Amino acid sequence: MIFSESLKKYGDFQRVYSSGASYANKYLVMYVRRTDGERNRIGISVSRKVGNSVVRHRVTRLIRESYRLNELKFDRGIDAVVIARPGAKGRNFFEIESALLHLGRIHRIVDNSGQKEVEKENERNSDLSD
RNA sequence: UGAGCAGGAUAAAUGGUCGCGGCUGGCAGGCCGAAAGGUGCCAGACGAGGAAAGUCCGGGCUUCACAGGGCAGGGAUGCCGGAUAACGUCCGGUGGAGGCGACUCUAAGGAAAGUGCAACAGAAAUGAACCGCCCGCGCUUUUUGGCGCGGGUAAGGGUGGAAGGGCAGUGUAAGAGACUACCGCCUCCCCGGCAACGGGGAGGGCAUAUGUAAACCCCAUCCGAAGCAAGGCCGCAAAGAAGCAUAUGGCUGCCCGUCAGCUUCAGGUAGGCCGCUUGAACCUGCCGGCGACGGCAGGUCUGGAUAGAUGACCAUUCACGACAUAACCCGGCUUAUCGUCCUGCUCAUGUA
Numbered sequence: 001m002i003f004s005e006s007l008k009k010y011g012d013f014q015r016v017y018s019s020g021a022s023y024a025n026k027y028l029v030m031y032v033r034r035t036d037g038e039r040n041r042i043g044i045s046v047s048r049k050v051g052n053s054v055v056r057h058r059v060t061r062l063i064r065e066s067y068r069l070n071e072l073k074f075d076r077g078i079d080a081v082v083i084a085r086p087g088a089k090g091r092n093f094f095e096i097e098s099a100l101l102h103l104g105r106i107h108r109i110v111d112n113s114g115q116k117e118v119e120k121e122n123e124r125n126s127d128l129s130d
Numbered sequence: 131u132g133a134g135c136a137g138g139a140u141a142a143a144u145g146g147u148c149g150c151g152g153c154u155g156g157c158a159g160g161c162c163g164a165a166a167g168g169u170g171c172c173a174g175a176c177g178a179g180g181a182a183a184g185u186c187c188g189g190g191c192u193u194c195a196c197a198g199g200g201c202a203g204g205g206a207u208g209c210c211g212g213a214u215a216a217c218g219u220c221c222g223g224u225g226g227a228g229g230c231g232a233c234u235c236u237a238a239g240g241a242a243a244g245u246g247c248a249a250c251a252g253a254a255a256u257g258a259a260c261c262g263c264c265c266g267c268g269c270u271u272u273u274u275g276g277c278g279c280g281g282g283u284a285a286g287g288g289u290g291g292a293a294g295g296g297c298a299g300u301g302u303a304a305g306a307g308a309c310u311a312c313c314g315c316c317u318c319c320c321c322g323g324c325a326a327c328g329g330g331g332a333g334g335g336c337a338u339a340u341g342u343a344a345a346c347c348c349c350a351u352c353c354g355a356a357g358c359a360a361g362g363c364c365g366c367a368a369a370g371a372a373g374c375a376u377a378u379g380g381c382u383g384c385c386c387g388u389c390a391g392c393u394u395c396a397g398g399u400a401g402g403c404c405g406c407u408u409g410a411a412c413c414u415g416c417c418g419g420c421g422a423c424g425g426c427a428g429g430u431c432u433g434g435a436u437a438g439a440u441g442a443c444c445a446u447u448c449a450c451g452a453c454a455u456a457a458c459c460c461g462g463c464u465u466a467u468c469g470u471c472c473u474g475c476u477c478a479u480g481u482a
Binding site for chain 2: 061062
């Protein structure tokens with residue numbers, strides 16, 4: 001990923017929990033704490049309540065992939081923790097992806113209109129065609 | 131063809147586009163760093179399971195403890211022989227139980243060392259007279275009957291999971307291993323087997339006298355503890371020790387001292403590295419063994435993450451995909467599991 005890495009330290013997680021804002025929907029909970037840096041750090045937490053090891057790995061990968069493919073839509077300078085809720089069990093990629101972007105829009109860290117993305121896409125296509 | 135028994139294999143496939151992990155090579159020996167090492171880009175091959183699970187046993191490895199021996203206590207195992215590093219595992223046998231059979235199941239030492247427990251029912255549950263049967267005496271009286279007392283009796287009835295060897299006969303007042311045949315049990319002897327045990331013979335009594343030892347217990351054998359968050363190395367910090375210097379600051383104007391200061395040592399926090407994957411390894415062939423397994427030769431390198439990699443999407447096909455993700459490593463056990471395929475065998479039926 002271009003400007004993102006995973007959140008690793010226990011203390012970093014605690015800092016996001018205590019000082020970050022949180023929103024939730026049916027499948028996910030997201031804590032966000034703004035930093036002054038240029039980089040984003042994303043932590044993913046899936047508890048045993050969600051399912052067994054296979055289910056938890058699957059959910060973790062879907063969340064990570066959802067962020068990776070939509071990285072450019074997010075603002076920079078963010079520490080975020082995404083927590084999977086038991087409802088996330090058995091959901092497919094597109095359901096998890098839309099849940100993640102939904103929470104991003106609530107936090108106002110995602111370009112909400114999608115217009116920019118379309119413009120970027122058009123620019124890219126026009127560049128390729130040239 | 132149908133029903134069944136035993137063993138084994140496999141665990142959707144192919145292509146495309148993004149992406150992750152360590153490894154190898156390259157980047158006129160990239161970049162950062164004194165070094166250890168870290169890190170960027172490119173290329174390449176590789177990257178979870180049969181149970182990776184439960185963490186129930188057995189080991190390796192690590193640290194701690196420990197002269198040697200005995201007893202007590204605790205735990206585990208429990209027919210015999212073998213395999214193995216070891217095992218509570220596996221293999222081959224023996225006895226018992228089940229099945230027409232292939233075959234399956236079996237914690238299978240000791241209940242004549244002691245203790246405990248055995249509801250209800252039943253006269254009585256461990257050293258048995260309730261009914262009945264038989265004998266004697268007395269009373270009664272139409273009676274070979276009835277009643278009472280004393281005694282004999284475990285054949286019969288009833289209760290129970292179990293009633294003091296079983297069953298048949300002789301015998302007897304009625305009965306009884308009292309005696310006899312067969313079976314059972316116990317002791318001794320012979321034969322076969324390494325053994326468990328099997329076969330045969332002789333003798334003995336049945337007051338040895340039910341079950342339970344996954345009840346205590348007895349006997350035999352074995353057992354130090356904790357675990358990779360083990361443990362080792364490096365090491366910004368804090369507290370610590372020694373030295374240096376009186377050039378600087380504070381106590382204090384000066385000297386000494388002391389706190390700052392500098393150097394070294396020690397220390398070990400944050401963090402990093404090692405342990406960490408070549409191993410009782412796997413594959414093929416030959417040899418030994420009924421087998422578990424062992425030996426020899428050749429070949430292979432096959433995850434090592436650390437907020438934790440092996441994924442996401444698209445397309446096509448099919449039987450439409452179960453259970454379930456390594457966390458130091460091996461050998462087992464147990465449990466979960468959609469299906470598909472293969473091998474050997476048994477029974478029944480049909481055909482020849």
